[in-house]
Structures are given as structure tokens and as C-alpha cells.
Amino acid sequence: MGSIPRYIQREIALESDRLDFTEYSLAECEAERKALAEGIPAIIIRFDTALRARWVNSWTGRKYPRALGQSCSEIFCQKSEECGNCAVRRCLQSGVVESTTRMVENRAKKQRVVYDLVASPVTAENQRITGVIVMAYDMTEKHELQQRLRHAQKIEAIGAIAGGVAHDFNNVLTPIMGYSEIIRLRLKQSNYEDESILDYIDEILKAAGRAKYLAEQILGFARGTEKAAVVQYLHPIVKEVVKLMRVTLPGTTVIRQEIFEDCGRVAVDPVQMYQVLMNLCVNGSRSIGDGHGELLIRLAPTQYKKDGRKWIELSVWDNGLGGRKMVLAKDGDCSLSSDDYDAGSEMRLSVVKDIIDSMGGETEIHDELGKGTVFSIYLPVQDEKGSIEDNLALKELKGGSGTILLVDDEPQVVKVTGEILRGLGYSVVGRTSAPAALELFEATPEIYDLVMTDLVMPGLTGIELSTQLRRIRDDVNIILLTGYSDKVNRDEALEAGIDEFCTKPISMRELSSVVARFLAGDTVTRK
Numbered sequence: 001m002g003s004i005p006r007y008i009q010r011e012i013a014l015e016s017d018r019l020d021f022t023e024y025s026l027a028e029c030e031a032e033r034k035a036l037a038e039g040i041p042a043i044i045i046r047f048d049t050a051l052r053a054r055w056v057n058s059w060t061g062r063k064y065p066r067a068l069g070q071s072c073s074e075i076f077c078q079k080s081e082e083c084g085n086c087a088v089r090r091c092l093q094s095g096v097v098e099s100t101t102r103m104v105e106n107r108a109k110k111q112r113v114v115y116d117l118v119a120s121p122v123t124a125e126n127q128r129i130t131g132v133i134v135m136a137y138d139m140t141e142k143h144e145l146q147q148r149l150r151h152a153q154k155i156e157a158i159g160a161i162a163g164g165v166a167h168d169f170n171n172v173l174t175p176i177m178g179y180s181e182i183i184r185l186r187l188k189q190s191n192y193e194d195e196s197i198l199d200y201i202d203e204i205l206k207a208a209g210r211a212k213y214l215a216e217q218i219l220g221f222a223r224g225t226e227k228a229a230v231v232q233y234l235h236p237i238v239k240e241v242v243k244l245m246r247v248t249l250p251g252t253t254v255i256r257q258e259i260f261e262d263c264g265r266v267a268v269d270p271v272q273m274y275q276v277l278m279n280l281c282v283n284g285s286r287s288i289g290d291g292h293g294e295l296l297i298r299l300a301p302t303q304y305k306k307d308g309r310k311w312i313e314l315s316v317w318d319n320g321l322g323g324r325k326m327v328l329a330k331d332g333d334c335s336l337s338s339d340d341y342d343a344g345s346e347m348r349l350s351v352v353k354d355i356i357d358s359m360g361g362e363t364e365i366h367d368e369l370g371k372g373t374v375f376s377i378y379l380p381v382q383d384e385k386g387s388i389e390d391n392l393a394l395k396e397l398k399g400g401s402g403t404i405l406l407v408d409d410e411p412q413v414v415k416v417t418g419e420i421l422r423g424l425g426y427s428v429v430g431r432t433s434a435p436a437a438l439e440l441f442e443a444t445p446e447i448y449d450l451v452m453t454d455l456v457m458p459g460l461t462g463i464e465l466s467t468q469l470r471r472i473r474d475d476v477n478i479i480l481l482t483g484y485s486d487k488v489n490r491d492e493a494l495e496a497g498i499d500e501f502c503t504k505p506i507s508m509r510e511l512s513s514v515v516a517r518f519l520a521g522d523t524v525t526r527k
Contacts, residue, residue: 043115043136046122047072051088054131076102076115076136091119091132101139114143166218167456170483171410173215174505177208178416181508182423210236212505213270215483229267229359231382234314235259237270238299241277245295249285252292263301263312264381272355279348280316280375287320287373294319302378304362310381319372349375398516399424402449406430407437407465408481409457413504417452417511424512426519434460438468445473450518454504455482455493463496470497477518481506 043063046055051072060067067075077083087100097120104113115136122131184201192198213236242257249255277297284295296317304311352375353363361379404426408414414430421428429448431437434457441448451469455462466478480493483504490501500514 040135042138043134045075045134045136047088047092047132047134049092049129049131051082051092051132072134076104076117078104087117088119088132088134091121092129095121095123095129097121102136112140113138114140162218166215167483169215169218170212170504171413173208173211174410174483175412175416177205177212177505177507178420180204180208182416182419185423185508208505209507214240216270216503229269231265231267232270233261233265234263234268234273234299234312234379235261237273238277238297238314241274241281242297245278245281249281249295253285253288254292254294255281256294256296258296258298258300260300263299264310266312266359266379267382268359268379269355272359276352276355276377277314277316279352283348283375284316284318284320284373287318289320301381304378311378312381313376313378315374315376317372317374352377398512399426400516400519401425401427402519403427403429403447404515404519405437405441405448405451407434407452407457407462408432408454409434410454413454417506420508420511421515424515426515434458434462434465438465441469442472445469445476448476450477450479450515452479452481452515455480463493463498466496466498479514479518 040057041059043060044057045053045060045067048054053067053070053072053075056064056067064070064075071080071082072086072088073079073082082089087098087102091098097118099116099118102115102117104115116139117134117136119132119134121129122133124130180201184198184205187198187201238257238259242255246255281295281297285293287293288295296315298313298315298317300313302311302313304313349365356363356377356379359379361377364376364378365373366376367373404421406414406418406421406428407430408417409432411432414432418428418430429440431440434453437453438460441451451466453462453465457465460468462480462482466480469476469478477499478497479500479502480498481502481504493501499518502510502514506514
């Protein structure tokens with residue numbers, strides 16, 4: 001057998017080189033494909049024509065370790081039957097790229113994951129579709145941010161409505177409080193002997209004072225701003241939240257309360273305390289679940305620390321299953337075991353801890369499987385005194401003399417405020433229109449010793465009216481009254497040249513005290 005001809009040897013060598021190059025190119029392409037698939041932070045899966053996963057990238061393997069061999073619906077929908085209007089099925093049938101957004105329930109972690117899913121067909125040389133490649137991007141964070149933005153917009157709208165309602169509510173409260181105080185003062189001055197009538201009037205004033213307090217909470221919510229801490233009793237807040245929870249939580253949840261009213265005053269922001277207690281009640285209700293359960297809200301004095309100070313304890317107990325292994329970190333983060341993951345619960349408890357920390361208090365959680373959970377708040381008792389009812393205990397009202405221009409677009413507010421001021425010895429000229437008041441003042445500016453004006457009025461606001469009045473007479477004193485404003489607070493009003501800023505409804509005591517600062521005079525005895 002002869003040797004292989006030289007030209008054939010050359011062809012064999014060239015073909016061998018071509019095969020080596022082709023093998024190298026294929027290996028290089030495979031490496032590039034793998035690097036590309038592994039480098040993209042997304043789930044990438046190749047499905048066959050039966051929509052079974054035949055290849056996954058490592059990102060998929062971390063998210064869904066059992067994905068290989070599973071169907072599209074088992075991976076993305078967590079169910080065996082194919083979901084309706086499946087984008088992957090549409091892509092397989094049409095041969096065109098399909099996209100959709102899919103929300104997946106991660107039952108193991110009790111989370112929802114949102115994916116933007118793109119399905120692309122895989123075709124052979126004869127244009128036959130041999131499968132589908134799916135790329136799924138985790139859009140959960142973006143989705144949650146969008147949800148929060150929509151929620152924030154809803155809250156903003158509710159806040160605007162709440163502010164308007166509170167403004168009207170304060171205008172209604174003004175004559176109720178004003179006329180009640182006028183009646184009480186005149187009965188006392190005439191030595192009226194039926195004390196029960198005076199007691200009834202006091203109860204009206206107490207109720208009106210609490211209604212004013214509630215309106216302030218609504219306004220605080222509407223403005224979205226925090227108030228400075230106020231030294232006060234907590235039991236009115238606790239009782240109001242209990243009433244609200246009884247109509248808010250499911251009827252299967254029984255709410256009990258143990259309240260010791262004389263456990264001392266604490267320095268808190270009332271709006272934030274409402275938020276704290278409501279968060280704890282909602283968490284307790286979620287712990288109970290859909291079945292029958294019980295919440296106990298307790299307020300009592302305690303010896304929390306041996307530091308010589310008095311403390312109060314506000315606790316919320318639920319008889320849910322417990323055993324959630326909740327931990328409150330020093331940085332305010334709250335974490336739960338993965339078996340009972342609840343992002344909402346973590347957020348609410350973290351908010352509670354942040355608020356209580358800012359008030360100089362402390363928080364504790366006691367949680368036991370089968371016995372429920374107790375969340376306790378500890379706040380130091382303050383020595384300073386003051387409460388809603390204290391206004392009624394004052395015996396003297398300050399009166400005086402002088403002419404006051406009173407401006408408010410609510411006729412009842414002008415009428416009752418003018419009646420109170422006249423009873424204190426002042427001469428009052430009332431107007432229900434800012435332009436009309438400006439015209440009146442311009443005619444005889446020298447006769448007015450003081451101007452009292454509402455803030456929110458048609459035509460001219462109180463600030464705008466004050467500016468016009470000061471151009472006519474720059475030394476006139478001006479008091480601004482308001483039932484609501486989301487644009488002007490006390491500091492801003494004073495910076496604008498207003499001499500004093502008061503919120504409606506204003507009590508007779510407050511009104512007499514404020515006016516007397518500018519028109520000092522006699523004292524009216526209130527027996």
C-alpha cells in the first residue's frame with residue numbers, strides 16, 4: 001500500500017486546522033453565552049416545546065433551586081395548571097416576542113415577588129420553533145415604591161379633605177364653646193342657684209374641649225407635621241383609640257381595657273401616640289388572624305427602673321399563637337422569624353420603636369408560643385401639670401377697653417366672639433368680608449386699637465388683609481385666628497408681621513388673655 005499523496009496530506013492538515021478552529025469558536029461562543037447569561041441579574045430559563053425548563057442560569061438556581069424540569073406555571077405561578085393568557089405559551093405559538101408582568105407568591109418566605117417577564121422564541125434553521133427563552137427581571141422594589149407613592153398620594157388627598165373638614169368643624173365648635181361660656185359666666189354673675197345647670201354647662205365645655213383636641217389631631221394629620229411634645233395624661237388617647245379599634249377590627253376580636261387614670265402625665269406628641277397605639281392594636285389583630293381572639297390594652301404606673309423616677313406602662317397583649325421570635329434592635333429595626341414573615345408588622349413595630357425612643361421611652365416584647373404576645377411601652381412621668389379640663393378651673397378673666405375690628409367670613413364666629421369681647425368690656429366692630437373690613441378701616445384707621453382676623457377667607461386672606469392694613473397704619477396690632485392652614489404656621493405668621501397667632505375654637509380664658517396683652521385693663525371675676 002502506497003503512501004498518501006502529499007496534496008491529500010495538505011488537505012487533511014487544513015481540515016484539521018479548520019475543525020480545531022471551529023471547536024475553539026464553539027467553545028468561545030459557549031463561554032461568551034454563559035458569561036452573558038450569568039452576568040445578567042435576572043432569571044433566564046430555556047423552555048422546550050412542552051414548556052419544561054431545560055436550562056437555567058445560576059441566578060435562577062439561587063431563586064428556584066428545583067426549577068430544572070419544572071413547567072413555566074410551576075416556577076412563576078406556583079401551581080401545576082397552566083395560567084390563563086400565558087405569555088410563554090403565546091410566544092411558543094406565535095413565534096414573536098411576548099412580555100408581561102407577573103406577581104409570584106413565595107410561600108416559603110410569605111412574600112410577593114413581581115417580575116417583568118420577556119419570552120423570546122428559539123428557532124431552528126428551518127424556522128421551526130424548538131423552545132422559548134424567558135428572561136424575568138425582579139421588579140418587586142420598584143412595584144413597592146409605586147404602591148407607596150400611590151398610597152402617599154391617597155393620604156395626601158385624604159389629608160386635604162381632613163384639613164377642610166377640621167376647619168369647618170372648628171368653626172362649628174367656636175359658637176358652641178363661646179355661647180356655653182357666656183351662659184356660664186352670666187349665670188354665675190347673677191348668682192344662679194341651680195348648680196346642676198352649671199355642671200351641665202361644664203360637661204358641654206369639656207366635651208367641646210375634647211372635640212377641639214380631636215380636630216387638632218386631624219389637622220396634624222392633614223399637615224403631615226409633628227407637634228412638640230405636650231405634658232398630658234394618656235388615658236384620653238387610650239380610650240379614644242379603643243373606641244376606634246372596636247369599630248375597625250373584626251367583630252371576632254374582643255377588646256378589653258385596664259386603665260389607671262392617675263398614673264401620671266407624660267411628655268408626648270398626641271398624634272404620634274395615636275399612631276403608636278393603633279399600630280400595636282393592628283399588629284395584635286394580625287397575630288390573632290381570622291379566628292376569635294382577644295386584645296388587652298393596659299395603662300398603669302410601674303417601677304420600670306430603679307432610677308428614682310416614676311414610669312408608666314402602656315401595653316397591648318394579644319392571645320395569638322405567639323412564638324414569632326420578634327427582635328427589636330437598638331437601631332429601631334424589627335425582625336421576625338422567616339416562618340412568620342410579615343413586612344407590614346416589621347414596619348409598624350419599627351415605627352413604634354422610633355417614636356417611643358424620640359420621646360425618651362423604652363419598648364419591650366414578650367412573646368411565647370401558645371400564649372400570645374405582649375408589646376410594652378415605658379414612658380417617664382413628668383412633674384409639669386396641665387390637662388384639657390384645667391381651662392375650666394381658672395376663676396378670673398382679663399377685661400379691658402378699646403375698639404376691636406373683628407373679621408371672619410363665618411357670621412356665627414363673628415357674633416359669638418364679638419359677644420365675648422363686649423362682655424369683657426371692649427367695643428367690637430364686626431365684618432364678614434375682608435374687602436369690606438379693609439374699606440371700613442381705610443375710612444377711620446385711627447379709631448381701632450386692635451384687629452382680629454381669620455386666616456382663610458375669600459377675597460383676601462388674613463395675611464393679605466394684614467399687609468394692606470399695615471400700609472394704611474403701620475402701628476396697628478393684629479391677631480390672626482385660624483381653624484386650619486396648611487401653608488402658614490405660627491412662626492411664619494409672626495415673621496409676616498402678625499402680632500399673635502391663635503387657633504380656633506379659642507376659649508374665653510385664652511381670648512381674654514391674648515387680647516389683654518394688647519389692651520390691658522380690668523379683671524372680670526368668674527366665680
